[in-house]
Amino acid sequence: MARDNKITTSSTAEYFSKNLQQVGFSSLTKAVLTTLKEAVDNALDACEEHGILPDLKIIIERLGAGTMKNSERIRVRVEDNGPGIEADDLPKVFGEYLASSKFGRGRCTRGQQGIGISAATTWAQLTCAMGARVISKTKAQRKAVSAIIEVDIKNNRGNMKQRETIDWDRVHGTLVEFTFDGRVQVNGEAGILNYLLGTSLVNPHLSMEYKLVDQEPQSIERVSSVIPAIPEAIEPHPHTMKLGEFMAHSHLYGKIKVDAWLKKAFSRVGDSVLEEMIKSGQGVNRTLLSKSLDQANEKDFLTLFTTLQNMVLKAPPTSSVLSIGEDSLSKSIKRLGKVDFFSVVSRSPTICDFKPVQIEVAIARLEERVTEVDAPAQVLRFANRVPLQFDKSACAIVQAITSVNWRSYGLAQPKESLPLGPYIMAVSVVSPFIKFKNASKETIDASDELVEEIRRALMQAGQKLSRYIKAESKAAELEEKTRYIEQFGPILVEGLVRITKAKDDQKKRATDGLMKILGRDATETKNEVAVAAKRLEEVSGEER
Amino acid sequence: MRRDRSAIKNSIPAISRELCAKLLGDLEKAKRPILYATKCALDNAIYNHKVGYLTPGDKKVATELNVSSVKKMSRAIFMLEVILRNIDSGAVNTKRELYYIGKGEIKGSSKLKPLDFQDQDESDETIDFVCEILECYREDLNCYANDRGGQTYSQQLIVTETLADGEQAVIELSKLGTSPFMPKNRPQNLSLSVSKKIDFCLIVESEGTANTLVANGFTKRHNAIVVGAQGVPSNSVRGWCKLIQEQLKVPLYFFGDLDAYTMQNIYRTLKAGSAASLIRNQDYSAPEVKFLGVLPQDIAKYDLFDYPVKENDAQEVRALKKADDALKNDPFFQDKRNKGSAEILKWLLKNKRRCEQQAFFSVDPKDPTMPEKIIIDKIKSGSYV
Numbered sequence: 001m002a003r004d005n006k007i008t009t010s011s012t013a014e015y016f017s018k019n020l021q022q023v024g025f026s027s028l029t030k031a032v033l034t035t036l037k038e039a040v041d042n043a044l045d046a047c048e049e050h051g052i053l054p055d056l057k058i059i060i061e062r063l064g065a066g067t068m069k070n071s072e073r074i075r076v077r078v079e080d081n082g083p084g085i086e087a088d089d090l091p092k093v094f095g096e097y098l099a100s101s102k103f104g105r106g107r108c109t110r111g112q113q114g115i116g117i118s119a120a121t122t123w124a125q126l127t128c129a130m131g132a133r134v135i136s137k138t139k140a141q142r143k144a145v146s147a148i149i150e151v152d153i154k155n156n157r158g159n160m161k162q163r164e165t166i167d168w169d170r171v172h173g174t175l176v177e178f179t180f181d182g183r184v185q186v187n188g189e190a191g192i193l194n195y196l197l198g199t200s201l202v203n204p205h206l207s208m209e210y211k212l213v214d215q216e217p218q219s220i221e222r223v224s225s226v227i228p229a230i231p232e233a234i235e236p237h238p239h240t241m242k243l244g245e246f247m248a249h250s251h252l253y254g255k256i257k258v259d260a261w262l263k264k265a266f267s268r269v270g271d272s273v274l275e276e277m278i279k280s281g282q283g284v285n286r287t288l289l290s291k292s293l294d295q296a297n298e299k300d301f302l303t304l305f306t307t308l309q310n311m312v313l314k315a316p317p318t319s320s321v322l323s324i325g326e327d328s329l330s331k332s333i334k335r336l337g338k339v340d341f342f343s344v345v346s347r348s349p350t351i352c353d354f355k356p357v358q359i360e361v362a363i364a365r366l367e368e369r370v371t372e373v374d375a376p377a378q379v380l381r382f383a384n385r386v387p388l389q390f391d392k393s394a395c396a397i398v399q400a401i402t403s404v405n406w407r408s409y410g411l412a413q414p415k416e417s418l419p420l421g422p423y424i425m426a427v428s429v430v431s432p433f434i435k436f437k438n439a440s441k442e443t444i445d446a447s448d449e450l451v452e453e454i455r456r457a458l459m460q461a462g463q464k465l466s467r468y469i470k471a472e473s474k475a476a477e478l479e480e481k482t483r484y485i486e487q488f489g490p491i492l493v494e495g496l497v498r499i500t501k502a503k504d505d506q507k508k509r510a511t512d513g514l515m516k517i518l519g520r521d522a523t524e525t526k527n528e529v530a531v532a533a534k535r536l537e538e539v540s541g542e543e544r
Numbered sequence: 545m546r547r548d549r550s551a552i553k554n555s556i557p558a559i560s561r562e563l564c565a566k567l568l569g570d571l572e573k574a575k576r577p578i579l580y581a582t583k584c585a586l587d588n589a590i591y592n593h594k595v596g597y598l599t600p601g602d603k604k605v606a607t608e609l610n611v612s613s614v615k616k617m618s619r620a621i622f623m624l625e626v627i628l629r630n631i632d633s634g635a636v637n638t639k640r641e642l643y644y645i646g647k648g649e650i651k652g653s654s655k656l657k658p659l660d661f662q663d664q665d666e667s668d669e670t671i672d673f674v675c676e677i678l679e680c681y682r683e684d685l686n687c688y689a690n691d692r693g694g695q696t697y698s699q700q701l702i703v704t705e706t707l708a709d710g711e712q713a714v715i716e717l718s719k720l721g722t723s724p725f726m727p728k729n730r731p732q733n734l735s736l737s738v739s740k741k742i743d744f745c746l747i748v749e750s751e752g753t754a755n756t757l758v759a760n761g762f763t764k765r766h767n768a769i770v771v772g773a774q775g776v777p778s779n780s781v782r783g784w785c786k787l788i789q790e791q792l793k794v795p796l797y798f799f800g801d802l803d804a805y806t807m808q809n810i811y812r813t814l815k816a817g818s819a820a821s822l823i824r825n826q827d828y829s830a831p832e833v834k835f836l837g838v839l840p841q842d843i844a845k846y847d848l849f850d851y852p853v854k855e856n857d858a859q860e861v862r863a864l865k866k867a868d869d870a871l872k873n874d875p876f877f878q879d880k881r882n883k884g885s886a887e888i889l890k891w892l893l894k895n896k897r898r899c900e901q902q903a904f905f906s907v908d909p910k911d912p913t914m915p916e917k918i919i920i921d922k923i924k925s926g927s928y929v
């Protein structure tokens with residue numbers, strides 16, 4: 001997302017409070033989901049950053065009718081065992097926009113901009129005149145701090161109210177609670193359950209307990225105790241930027257010289273590249289390069305920008321991406337329900353559109369859905385391990401899925417559509433620079449290179465999957481053959497015996513002979529089943 | 545060359561038992577039995593003008609007993625048993641009746657349940673398979689279709705039918721008034737004689753037009769037989785025309801539309817049989833029949849209404865495409881003796897026009913006997929192929 005440097009800090013809160021629909025608050029149901037999502041994302045980011053295995057407790061309650069039409073008063077509470085937040089930082093975190101420890105450059109964290117949780121506070125404040133209730137405790141604190149944080153919309157500042165010091169039987173952690181107008185949608189593609197299941201799939205190290213409105217409390221246990229290490233940040237590659245972004249990027253660096261800025265702020269720009277820029281004779285000279293960045297005018301940026309665009313630059317390193325891993329995915333996918341079989345593929349990190357990216361795919365067939373043969377497969381999309389639940393058709397992930405010929409792997413598929421059947425297809429795109437189609441970050445831009453990379457991962461997963469499907473259909477074939485022999489063998493022999501008026505001993509010999517012949521056929525199939533099963537074992541062996 | 549039908553028919557029980565004994569013997573030795581049937585397809589069709597109809601080549605379809613064919617074979621043996629019982633008692637049935645008889649048997653025995661027919665197609669398939677492996681006609685198995693067509697009018701023809709109980713019935717067609725005689729599906733049981741010499745037999749594609757010609761006095765004025773084909777000739781029509789050719793030795797003329805479908809499906813089947821019925825063409829084709837028209841030159845000669853083939857009519861377009869295939873692959877149209885028919889197909893492909901038999905009624909709308917006059921004129925002047 002292009003950062004618009006025209007938004008001054010003081011008007012930022014005002015801007016977002018008027019444009020909450022842009023950041024996920026465009027409907028009552030989305031308001032609930034977005035609030036939950038921002039809180040969970042933050043908890044997971046914080047735990048990861050501090051090497052903590054996350055334990056989350058989530059409660060969503062209906063408190064009665066809301067003030068808005070058709071709305072309900074909803075309370076969302078998310079508690080984590082993360083590092084906790086220093087009391088002085090609480091107003092900043094929950095009440096101030098663009099205050100972030102992850103601020104938008106080059107890391108595969110879930111949060112990127114410092115907007116998410118403050119937007120949730122704003123929504124609660126606008127609909128119920130109540131800010132975020134927070135309890136937080138760091139390891140160093142003996143007691144926890146409890147407070148209400150409100151957004152001072154005019155000044156983009158957080159206000160802390162009702163601050164108290166309380167006893168809290170946690171070593172460290174944060175509890176946030178929002179009360180606001182919304183509507184709870186539990187099931188369906190855009191439902192809360194889908195979000196929670198998706199989140200558990202791509203976070204094998206996550207344990208959580210949740211209670212959604214009137215449903216029974218549930219818990220999901222972690223299947224991995226490895227905390228994903230977020231690789232070091234990398235700077236963006238010049239070829240990934242538009243002129244406006246290029247200029248905006250300069251504002252983060254203050255008064256350094258242009259050449260220092262280029263080297264520091266971009267990946268794959270070093271001294272030799274600077275030399276080449278001058279040599280290429282497109283208007284870049286030493287004077288320009290030694291100018292102070294804040295003195296550079298629009299024309300200077302244009303010269304720098306076009307020169308860089310016209311040069312051949314090395315692709316960025318891929319060390320900055322993070323992978324879930326085939327092993328963890330294999331374990332995690334079993335948390336989605338009773339799985340008949342599955343396949344996972346973790347591609348090596350690669351470059352698409354000059355951005356490092358890693359694609360991972362998990363496909364599972366769910367036992368409890370075997371009757372849903374005609375329904376399209378369920379697609380779970382992830383961008384930096386955050387589930388995407390809206391606007392699926394334009395998404396790079398869905399376009400890649402529909403472009404694969406699933407029939408060749410034994411799945412049913414109408415032309416250029418999602419395959420059918422009781423399958424879940426999960427695709428994770430991890431990259432420090434994911435390009436979204438819209439501001440609410442719900443659809444990944446479908447560039448040709450990215451779609452192709454996803455497609456390859458899907459095809460690999462499809463191949464692995466087809467071995468299960470084949471083994472299964474072979475087994476079914478064997479079953480049917482055995483049944484055929486038992487059913488038709490005696491009918492055939494008895495018919496022949498009646499027509500020829502044959503004797504009993506002939507009948508017995510013929511029956512034995514027929515069983516021998518058909519038994520040979522069955523043995524052949526049995527062998528095929530065994531071969532298919534062996535091949536399968538090899539595959540799962542590779543996966544282990 | 546000609547096989548004696550009644551001999552074949554009488555030997556069906558023996559042939560069946562022999563076949564079943566062989567199957568049983570193979571099974572006793574744990575050897576896979578294989579059943580061979582003649583391949584009935586154009587690529588196994590041979591045409592020799594001296595023979596006059598399409599005959600099978602030596603390609604066979606082999607059905608080996610294995611897990612996938614055991615159901616088909618069990619069904620065949622089951623159906624064979626039903627049929628042998630019919631032959632033994634002299635009972636006859638249609639395919640549909642056999643379907644219900646089969647279902648009735650299966651209902652009575654839980655053991656037979658797996659054989660059950662879901663629809664008539666399945667039992668028809670089984671009956672056809674039995675015919676193929678015994679190399680006989682369905683009629684030899686006392687199974688008769690309720691064939692359509694073959695309505696016959698004549699003032700001279702006398703038909704003698706031998707009934708199942710051996711008694712004979714004699715039908716004088718001149719005594720039937722305006723009702724036609726129906727040969728139905730047992731031409732084998734009929735023998736023909738005449739009260740007066742018959743000059744020719746006219747087979748009309750449209751049964752309605754055949755009836756009109758007779759109502760307007762055709763058979764009063766001419767010593768002739770008029771037969772309505774009613775579209776693609778059924779076995780009954782084909783066997784009946786063969787009988788007329790064989791026993792009366794009169795010239796036969798076919799009068800129908802000028803279009804690819806009529807030439808290829810109706811006329812060719814009548815004259816030389818079809819690829820799907822290779823094993824029965826011998827008794828179900830009349831090689832002497834000539835194509836009287838409508839001929840392409842008739843359009844100009846009689847100033848007939850014709851019209852272009854509709855490019856968007858799937859059926860007509862398909863017929864043209866098949867005509868093209870026929871010229872390339874059908875041994876009948878490739879034979880020099882049938883050059884006349886092939887030329888008509890080529891003309892149809894090139895001009896993409898068609899003309900109906902009823903167009904003859906437009907020549908002199910006030911004279912209802914005009915079509916008759918033209919037909920007689922064409923026969924006399926040799927205007928046919």
Ligand SMILES: Nc1ncnc2c1ncn2[C@@H]1O[C@H](COP(=O)(O)OP(=O)(O)OP(=O)(O)O)[C@@H](O)[C@H]1O
Nearest residue numbers: 042046093100101102111112113114115116117174
């Ligand atoms: N549960 C938490 N535990 C510890 N620190 C937190 C927690 N929630 C938020 N923070 C801190 O507050 C900052 C602001 O959070 P916020 O959600 O506004 O922005 P973000 O997560 O960086 O980006 P985004 O707007 O994309 O969500 C985070 O960067 C993080 O440092």
Ligand SMILES: [Mg+2]
Nearest residue numbers: 042111116117
């Ligand atoms: Mg956040």
